[in-house]
Amino acid sequence: MxxxxxxxxxxxxxxxxxxxxxxxxxxxxxxxxxxxxxxxxxxxxxxxxxxxEDMTALVLEVNGRTFQQLGATVRGSLEGAEHLDPNARLIRMSHAYLGYAADNTHLWRALFDVDMSTENAVPQWYMQALGELFALIAAPLAELFPEKDRDELSLMTRALFSSVHGMVLLGLQQRISGVPRDQIAEMISQVLGQIGKN
Missing domain, CATH: 1.10.10 (Arc Repressor Mutant, subunit A)
Structure with a gap:
């Protein structure tokens, strides 16, 4: 029974x-x-x-699926890219992130719009999924900045993610500070192409 x-x-x-x-x-x-x-x-x-437990818990289950799809999309962008320099790999991943966000805007937005903060109990799988995404970003950054320690690299990774996320969000929302959809990828390329270059 x-x-x-x-x-x-x-x-x-x-x-x-x-x-x-x-x-x-x-x-x-x-x-x-x-x-x-x-x-x-x-x-x-x-x-x-x-x-x-509540509607937030339900949304987090949906977000779990979304994170898996997003992670697979970003990882997939690196297939056959081993020969590319770190900047080019960062650009590839960012373009994949943009593509996923543009094609799945409501699901992508739900990842960040759900009522949740780091002060509350964030599910371990959620933090793990985010950590896996950050690890993909951190790898080429470590090549560009070998002198950075783990904490510095972690902060730089989060800063870069936040920058790309902001460009994608503003562009897709068509905010006055954003750019048209067809120019978001070029804007990302211009910014990421300069990382680590003097």
Whole structure:
């Protein structure tokens, strides 16, 4: 009996994640509402909270899938790029990041728009996924700045990620400080191409 209950819970959990992901893809994180989600899943509103602590926990499950896709996209950009210099590899990864963000804007935005801070309990898998992304960035930076220690390199990696993320975000939001979509890649290339060069 317990096995059947757990199987039903697991099935409902998976269904809710899939429905939440579809809603975020269609209309963004702000459109995700528990009552509508329960209706689409064919369950009581309270059933959502039997399988997820709250809506943030549900969104984090969706974000877990998104992080896997994003990481695979960025890693994939490095295939066959071993012969390229560190700047070119950074540019490749950043262009892949831009491409993923442009093609999956609502899912990408949900990674950063979810109500979460480092002061609260951030899931370990979330920090691990972010750490894996940062490790990809840190590798070419370590080649460009071999004199940097681990802490300095970590800070530089986060600074570079924040810079690229900002350019992508402002560009895709079409903010006045951003540039048109077709120029974001060129702007990223110009900035990253100068890293480590005197």
């Amino acid at each position: 317990a096995g059947k209950v757990e199987a039903r819970r697991a099935a409902l959990r998976e269904k809710l994640v899939e429905l939440a992901e579809a809603q975020i893809v269609a209309e963004g994180l702000g459109s995700l509402k528990a009552r509508q989600l329960a209706k689409e899943a064919g369950c009581a509103l309270g059933a959502i909270y039997n399988v997820f």
